Amino acid sequence: KNQVEQSPQSLIILEGKNCTLQCNYTVSPFSNLRWYKQDTGRGPVSLTIMTFSENTKSNGRYTATLDADTKQSSLHITASQLSDSASYICVVRSYSGGGADGLTFGKGTHLIIQP
Amino acid sequence: NAGVTQTPKFQVLKTGQSMTLQCAQDMNHNSMYWYRQDPGMGLRLIYYSASEGTTDKGEVPNGYNVSRLNKREFSLRLESAAPSQTSVYFCASSVLAASYNEQFFGPGTRLTVL
Numbered sequence: 001k002n003q004v005e006q007s008p009q010s011l012i013i014l015e016g017k018n019c020t021l022q023c024n025y026t027v028s029p030f031s032n033l034r035w036y037k038q039d040t041g042r043g044p045v046s047l048t049i050m051t052f053s054e055n056t057k058s059n060g061r062y063t064a065t066l067d068a069d070t071k072q073s074s075l076h077i078t079a080s081q082l083s084d085s086a087s088y089i090c091v092v093r094s095y096s097g098g099g100a101d102g103l104t105f106g107k108g109t110h111l112i113i114q115p
Numbered sequence: 116n117a118g119v120t121q122t123p124k125f126q127v128l129k130t131g132q133s134m135t136l137q138c139a140q141d142m143n144h145n146s147m148y149w150y151r152q153d154p155g156m157g158l159r160l161i162y163y164s165a166s167e168g169t170t171d172k173g174e175v176p177n178g179y180n181v182s183r184l185n186k187r188e189f190s191l192r193l194e195s196a197a198p199s200q201t202s203v204y205f206c207a208s209s210v211l212a213a214s215y216n217e218q219f220f221g222p223g224t225r226l227t228v229l
């Protein structure tokens with residue numbers, strides 16, 4: 001069964017510090033991996049989409065990495081800001097399996113930035 | 116350009132009542148989706164519509180029905196609401212239900228069934 005595991009479940013850091021969120025998956029065959037940011041009370045918003053050939057992808061202060069061999073991805077946030085407080089969801093797409101839409105969603109990491 | 120819109124934003128129902136959640140997108144996307152999000156769980160697909168005129172069951176379709184009214188609109192109906200359907204419901208759309216296409220999500224409908 002396709003699975004996406006995220007760690008940690010929750011994280012509290014001080015404003016200005018960096019942090020890294022982890023995503024391990026057992027989705028096969030792999031198509032792409034997405035990171036979403038979900039603010040409290042809002043819908044998820046896409047940060048990055050990566051295929052197996054892309055090792056690193058950046059979106060401003062967000063940098064996602066992908067190791068397709070070990071089936072691991074990370075999302076690194078640089079110089080955190082209060083507005084980074086949100087849940088970050090890792091989603092993996094398979095060419096088959098997963099949901100009917102081919103997507104397997106992680107449960108998310110809840111990040112809190114403290115002033 | 117509003118993106119994906121959902122109505123209502125909040126709803127409280129009694130067990131056994133029915134209601135329809137509305138979703139519309141103005142991005143000319145072909146594919147639309149309904150998900151539910153529960154505490155401690157990832158988003159779960161209820162139904163999706165790969166293109167106008169087609170609908171397919173997702174992971175948790177029981178107790179729900181959908182209608183793809185036209186290319187813009189995709190509604191979700193609860194015929195007889197149950198407390199287990201208390202959740203946050205998200206509608207999403209994408210150009211195509213395939214591969215690299217990014218999904219755009221609506222703001223959600225928070226439903227409580229008493």
